[in-house]
Amino acid sequence: METQKLDEWLLELIRLTSCELAPDVERALCAARDAEQGRARSTLDWMLRNAQEARESSMPICQDTGSLIFYIDHGPDLDQEQMTQSFLRAVIKATERSLLRPNAVDPVSGKNTGNNLGVGAPVLHFHPGLAAGKLSVRLMLKGGGSENCGVQYALPDGSLQAGRDLNGVKRCVLDAALRAQGFGCAPGTLGVGIGGDRMTSFQESKEQFFRPLDDVNTDPILAAMEKELLESINQLEIGPMGFGGQSTVLGVKMGLRHRVPASYFVSVSYMCWAYRRRCLQVENGQAVYL
Amino acid sequence: MIRIDLPVAEEPIRKLKVGDEVGVYGVMITARDAAHKYLVEEDGAEVREVLQGGMIYHCGPVVRQSDAGWQFVAAGPTTSKREEPYEAEVIAQYGVRAVIGKGGMGERTLAACKEHGAVYLHAIGGLAVILARSVRKVREVHKLDEFGAPEAMWVIEVENFPAIVTMDSHGNSLHAEVLKNSTERAQKLLAQW
Incomplete structure (x- = not known):
């Protein structure tokens, strides 16, 4: 797998996750809106409009882009250390492009690292076990x-x-x-x-x-x-x-x-x-x- | 929709009731945990003027810097209750007329709203793109290096910023009402289980 390609795919995964609500979630929000009245309904309407505008303009749905939690299933041909470097590069680039808010704060010094990298950040769970040539990356952005x-x-x-x-x-x-x-x-x-x-x-x-x-x-x-x-x-x-x-x-x-x-x-x-x-x-x- | 222009006097704020929808116009400032601590423990001279008759927005935005200056990209509200230890003092010391955030605040802030003529405005959480678009201009930023982008104090000009009054200056809180009602309902369910 080419490193440059993996970097690009991961950056796109981050963009997609931050800016485009998954279809099952949007469907559930629509169904909730349709069942409500009054302020509850108008609140859900605002949320759905925001999701649409975020998608159309490629901007984060929410300013709290959260902790980045990755689950990676991969084949024996992929090296975890090399892949880790791709993840870190993609996270830095996504932060530079304002797809992510700088969210890694040192709890002792209070300093924000500014690029979302830090001790234990981002979270990477590697699971080898897929066939060669296969890779699956699941990403969750978990707001504070x-x-x-x-x-x-x-x-x-x-x-x-x-x-x-x-x-x-x-x-x-x-x-x-x-x-x-x-x-x-x-x-x-x-x-x-x-x-x-x-x-x-x-x-x-x-x-x-x-x-x-x-x-x-x-x-x-x-x-x-x-x-x-x-x-x-x-x-x-x-x-x-x-x-x-x-x-x-x-x-x-x-x-x-x-x-x-x-x-x-x-x-x-x-x-x-x-x-x-x-x-x-x-x-x-x-x-x-x- | 009730239009509020900043800075605002006490009288129009006193007229607001829980449930009113407002659109805010004018200059306001973002402040979260580090900023509130700073405002209470230190002088806050650089933001005193904008806070007088002004509004504080609990928000840590995603920002972008270009040749044209800073731009708000995503800017929904953050959870307000973390500022409960500070907000009553900030309202009293700086003459703030409204606090905008999400989730509502506690008894001390509600009492400060009543005493000094202020309200709590609830913005919809996660409404980051829509709310960022209501920010027409970023005027300046304070404490950016020290606090980091999310915690810095951003001075912003807003146009038709939408929010709902959930705590008014007469002691009413929608949050207290919903908590009471939902607790009673939960107790009924638990009794059946």
Whole structure:
């Protein structure tokens, strides 16, 4: 794979993710708008207009272009160290072109590096295992306002009367949605990680955001719980931006990780309405964006 | 849509009620966490004039610099509650008439709005391109090197900047109302579970 090509593909992936809402998200926002009235409806209308203007002018949908989280599946012919350099170059260039806001701040000195590179930034998860010549790069831009709405519970939780069972899990998710109000830029999507350790539980919750919004969980128990939680949360009348209304979340997506007997974590991540995630697939030297 | 021209006096601000939609015209300034700390702990002389009867916008924009100067590319609001420890003092000390952001603010800011005649205006989160287009000109920027682009204080001229009053100067807050209603609804659901 030519380095120059990979640099260009990655830059385009970043541009696409930052400026063009994925079609499934836009469809869900349209459906939410059509079901609303009054201020909730006009708020969703503004959001959809903004998404359209961002796409047409190739400008970031939201000024908080978030943390860059990449998941990279690749074949044995690709060298991770070389690929890493391509990712870093693409991120620098995207920042120079104002497709990304400089978002890497040193928590000790308070200094912004100005180019989105820093300790642990961008986040790169490499997974070898694809056939030679194949590459898949998934990118999520996770904004800070929505990330601040994430919450992790350790069951049992006495204050929620949440035991170590699925009823307890449900109580946690409802509580997370209530606490989030409109702060995460509702209507958002909730990613839920059940089990795991503190880190992998949150990781599972984030990876749920790569699922299409309109899919159905392959686990029938989780599928039923996702549906019930979606309906319940939308009865809270928090609404778009927390102004009131029926569209509080667009989706609830749940996944599990086996836990040790002593721990039972429930992690909830919040994705804002400006739900930015895209995928680049390369095969036989041809790039396709999803 | 109620038109507000900056700087604005106390009287038109006192007339605003929760739910009113406004379009703002004139010069305002962006300020986030580092700027609020600075405004409270230091003098803030360079921005005092624009804050008097003016508005603070909680925003960390994406900007672009060209021969024509700075341009706002993407500029939606950021979460306001992080400024809750500072905002009441900023309103009192600088004569600010409105704070624009998202998510609303707490009791201290609501009380300061009531006491000094100010409101909280909610811009729609993520409305970055539309709101950046309402910024007609970037006049100047303060603390760019020290705070970084997102946290710097950008002095901007806006035209028909759209926002909704969600906290007025009479003690009303849409956020408090929605929180109360949604909490009651959640408790009902939990009782059934």
